Amino acid sequence: MAYLLHSPLCLLIAQLVVIIVTARVLGVLARKIHQPLVIAEVVAGILLGPSLLGLVAPDIKAALFPAASLGILGMLSQVGLILFMFLVGLEMDLGLLRGRGRASVLISHTSIVVPFLLGTGLAFYVYPTLMPEGVAFSSFTLFMGAAMSITAFPVLARILTERRLLRTKVGAVTITCAAVDDVTAWCILAFVVSIVRATALTEAVVTTVLAVGYTLGMLLLVRPFLARLAARNTGREGLTQNIVAVTFVLLFLSAWATELIGIHALFGAFLMGAIIPREGGFARILAEKLEDIVVIVLLPTFFALSGLRTQVGLLDTAEAWVQCALIILVACVGKFGGSYVAARVTGLGWRESAALGILMNTRGLMELIVLNIGLELGVISPTLFTMMVLMALVTTFMTTPILQVVYPPEALAKDLLEPPLADKRVTLPEGFSVLMCVALDRSGPGMAQLAGALVGKQTASDRLYGLQLHRPAERTSSLLEDEDAAESPSALEPLLARSRDHGLAVRPMSFVSREPARDICSVAEVKDVDLILLGWHKTLFGQAFLGGTVHDVLKNAQADVAVLVSRDLQAVRRVLVPFCGSPHGRVAVRLARRMAYAAGAEVTVLRIRFRNADAPHVDAFLADIAGDRVKVVEAVDDGNRATDLVVKAAQGHDLVVLGSAPLPIDQILSHCPASFLVVHHSERPGPVHRRPRPLTEPSTDATAHA
Amino acid sequence: MHFGATLRLLRVDAGVSLRALAQKIGVSSAYLSRVENGHDQAPTPDRLIAIARALDLPPTLLIDLAQRVSPFVARYLEDVPSASFLFLEIARRKLNAAQLARVHAFLDAEFPAWGAASAPAVPRLHELLTPERVILKLSCSYLGDAIDLAATRLAGAAPGLHATTLAAEIRERERESPTGVGHGVAVPHALVPELEPVAALVTLARPLHVPTPDDLPLQVLLVIVGGGRAPLEMLARAARLATPGTVAELCQATTPEAALARVRHVESEFG
Numbered sequence: 001m002a003y004l005l006h007s008p009l010c011l012l013i014a015q016l017v018v019i020i021v022t023a024r025v026l027g028v029l030a031r032k033i034h035q036p037l038v039i040a041e042v043v044a045g046i047l048l049g050p051s052l053l054g055l056v057a058p059d060i061k062a063a064l065f066p067a068a069s070l071g072i073l074g075m076l077s078q079v080g081l082i083l084f085m086f087l088v089g090l091e092m093d094l095g096l097l098r099g100r101g102r103a104s105v106l107i108s109h110t111s112i113v114v115p116f117l118l119g120t121g122l123a124f125y126v127y128p129t130l131m132p133e134g135v136a137f138s139s140f141t142l143f144m145g146a147a148m149s150i151t152a153f154p155v156l157a158r159i160l161t162e163r164r165l166l167r168t169k170v171g172a173v174t175i176t177c178a179a180v181d182d183v184t185a186w187c188i189l190a191f192v193v194s195i196v197r198a199t200a201l202t203e204a205v206v207t208t209v210l211a212v213g214y215t216l217g218m219l220l221l222v223r224p225f226l227a228r229l230a231a232r233n234t235g236r237e238g239l240t241q242n243i244v245a246v247t248f249v250l251l252f253l254s255a256w257a258t259e260l261i262g263i264h265a266l267f268g269a270f271l272m273g274a275i276i277p278r279e280g281g282f283a284r285i286l287a288e289k290l291e292d293i294v295v296i297v298l299l300p301t302f303f304a305l306s307g308l309r310t311q312v313g314l315l316d317t318a319e320a321w322v323q324c325a326l327i328i329l330v331a332c333v334g335k336f337g338g339s340y341v342a343a344r345v346t347g348l349g350w351r352e353s354a355a356l357g358i359l360m361n362t363r364g365l366m367e368l369i370v371l372n373i374g375l376e377l378g379v380i381s382p383t384l385f386t387m388m389v390l391m392a393l394v395t396t397f398m399t400t401p402i403l404q405v406v407y408p409p410e411a412l413a414k415d416l417l418e419p420p421l422a423d424k425r426v427t428l429p430e431g432f433s434v435l436m437c438v439a440l441d442r443s444g445p446g447m448a449q450l451a452g453a454l455v456g457k458q459t460a461s462d463r464l465y466g467l468q469l470h471r472p473a474e475r476t477s478s479l480l481e482d483e484d485a486a487e488s489p490s491a492l493e494p495l496l497a498r499s500r501d502h503g504l505a506v507r508p509m510s511f512v513s514r515e516p517a518r519d520i521c522s523v524a525e526v527k528d529v530d531l532i533l534l535g536w537h538k539t540l541f542g543q544a545f546l547g548g549t550v551h552d553v554l555k556n557a558q559a560d561v562a563v564l565v566s567r568d569l570q571a572v573r574r575v576l577v578p579f580c581g582s583p584h585g586r587v588a589v590r591l592a593r594r595m596a597y598a599a600g601a602e603v604t605v606l607r608i609r610f611r612n613a614d615a616p617h618v619d620a621f622l623a624d625i626a627g628d629r630v631k632v633v634e635a636v637d638d639g640n641r642a643t644d645l646v647v648k649a650a651q652g653h654d655l656v657v658l659g660s661a662p663l664p665i666d667q668i669l670s671h672c673p674a675s676f677l678v679v680h681h682s683e684r685p686g687p688v689h690r691r692p693r694p695l696t697e698p699s700t701d702a703t704a705h706a
Numbered sequence: 707m708h709f710g711a712t713l714r715l716l717r718v719d720a721g722v723s724l725r726a727l728a729q730k731i732g733v734s735s736a737y738l739s740r741v742e743n744g745h746d747q748a749p750t751p752d753r754l755i756a757i758a759r760a761l762d763l764p765p766t767l768l769i770d771l772a773q774r775v776s777p778f779v780a781r782y783l784e785d786v787p788s789a790s791f792l793f794l795e796i797a798r799r800k801l802n803a804a805q806l807a808r809v810h811a812f813l814d815a816e817f818p819a820w821g822a823a824s825a826p827a828v829p830r831l832h833e834l835l836t837p838e839r840v841i842l843k844l845s846c847s848y849l850g851d852a853i854d855l856a857a858t859r860l861a862g863a864a865p866g867l868h869a870t871t872l873a874a875e876i877r878e879r880e881r882e883s884p885t886g887v888g889h890g891v892a893v894p895h896a897l898v899p900e901l902e903p904v905a906a907l908v909t910l911a912r913p914l915h916v917p918t919p920d921d922l923p924l925q926v927l928l929v930i931v932g933g934g935r936a937p938l939e940m941l942a943r944a945a946r947l948a949t950p951g952t953v954a955e956l957c958q959a960t961t962p963e964a965a966l967a968r969v970r971h972v973e974s975e976f977g
Contacts, residue, residue, distance in 0.1 A: 470843065472961060490845070509851050510911070511844035512960075522858035526869040 045307025080298025089273020108180035114338030119148030152364025190263035230282035367392035431461025443535030444495030446566025453572035456598030468510035517552030581618035584659025596629035707948035708888025711919035748772035834905035840962035856929035886918035890925035891948035901932030
């Protein structure tokens, strides 16, 4: 034994092997009884620690986990945790926090406040026996409160995904609440840590100020930078290693900064993950790169370390077990009860409320992370640590079976959200065909949404095409090229997925093109489409609108072209059309009217008159267009106020459709947060040219040139 | 390459019915149908020559496609047995196309052939293609889409050609009888005698599952428009692309030039 473990590195590797194997074996068992993997990993840690291995075979435990080696293992697990918290942040979509209505706000707040208060209350009861010496009572109380209000966002997300609950109302509300809970709980925790570490009040104030400044800096400076970095570097080619390196350096700097400030390094990692832009798969690719090594190799070391610190033997009195039971009870009552009551108040049924409560009660490994921080700070004693670990284990363990009882699959089937987009089709002129050109995968969903709005319920004469043009390879190695192609999914995938959701059939095409603009135009011609839809992407520096490929397509296309500036276009319900009477504007109005009739959108045409000028043909055009679904509003522009008028009117609209001239699009775009569709009218050749002709007709000059 | 499918392709484009062709060469139409479907071996060289006459094709081309030994060669070997030894030597050395070309050049210089050294009536395949008419790594779900895209490139080849009309003609011919020639190659085409022939090459990133003679999904399309003097001969040459090696190399090509070089290489192998 001693020979096998003679050097620190040998020891570390042996520890890793034992830890990973134990966790994986138990993981298989956990799967058998429908438990999340976390349970297996925590139990594996406890089994390897003094609670079992230390009791049964103290020699082996002493040889395998000597006290001297725990420092190295500890550092490794800390790095693992930093990366893991980064992953948690990545999974946490801050977009979830926006606009989710009163229900989520009420439930999430209640589900923090109630357990927090109960936790502090419990602190009053247990502090005589369980509070370590030399700790301020206030710190202990605050920590107990924070520890009670944790919800395990990652475990929750995994349970919801596995049970296909994400698309139910319960799932949507729960995931939002859990996100809010976790962000709040981590903020509270960061605050508690800073208070515990501070020796004087002034120091605590300084820490808090620094922490707020750091958070603002991350949100206001680093986040926009990352957004541009991501916009620039994701999509067709995936991420280069340099970009990943930059991200990691930023991550470690962020963790380092928070550790220096005095809140925990994990907070910095979490915040960094949370502000990584979600668009374009940047976050997804990063997560994929990280996930395996972190979850399989590094995280189990953390569990093992927690297990080594968990000494069930410390609970040797009846009183201790009573306290332990009380902690579990309070934790459940606080979290489950709090969320259940709040959910009932907001009008959810008892089944849904109970499901939500039990889900929120899952504490998983987030609790473990918090507890380890507490133990390292000395805020809680090893005995209390053990009790709380058991609490985390029990609350996580009970989630799946109870959920099975209160929310069986039959109830779930009834609750699956109906897909939106009602069919309110009024008769529209003939079929409509759109060619959607996708360059980056994140522009796909918006385009599909728009196509759905233009076509409504697809009939045989409505044709939708998705086109993706690859740049010719620069590398010569065909082998590498093939591997790349196999790894990166097509940029068309998100478009096709969203189209399927809306019941639209899109015919995908992609190929290598040296002149994308020319190919877009010729595909549009051969497919005889009514509209070419292009995406617009922010460049890293500068924002020339309608430049490059888009410009070339506008110039050469024989069909109308629309450029979609999608700012997370989720639905096309309210549409604004600023209109000055230009030919481009007329096409914009017609497209919007199509949305009104095909998808039931509410369309407002904002007629802008320049200095009250009279334009009878425009009036006639509008009179023809206006109907029960298309409303016309007048506005007068007495000198360069068009931008303001449009920006003001655009409030509350999902989509602004406007002609490529004469309104100042660059200005409007930068001032208005809505999604835009910029429409360009192209003169099409008359119907005579488009009628199929016999091939041989132009034979004379064709032969001459061939 | 699937000989039977190629034969059917040529027969359909020559406008000869199965029964008529069978009668002309003196076999049963059931036998000919089995050959076309690949249930029977390629016919003997003599029958191949008869078919070539009936379809107005150079006999050597069909014999090449069927991978048979030409009767000329067989007769020559009977007359001059020592020549057979020379062939054996060449086979033993496993000479490749480039080395055979050198032998060929030596023969030309040393023993010039009598007459008949005029330029071939049919342009080589790579002369029909240009880099602009090569579409690489196309992925789509319908053969029609691929044909449409090829038509857009072909339309640029001559003024007055319209992609939509071209595509409609090619699709119509494809509907009549699929143009797969095996090993994942198809040669959709619209034969118009008045037009000088042009072609577009399409390699597919995602093989298309359409009915083909050997049930292999399509990977390469050579779309041909026009005809010139000997359209059938051109199609027969196109069928030579259908070997596993050529298809694999074409699909791996990342630049049009590389794909064209491969086509040129195939053409040079046949002298």
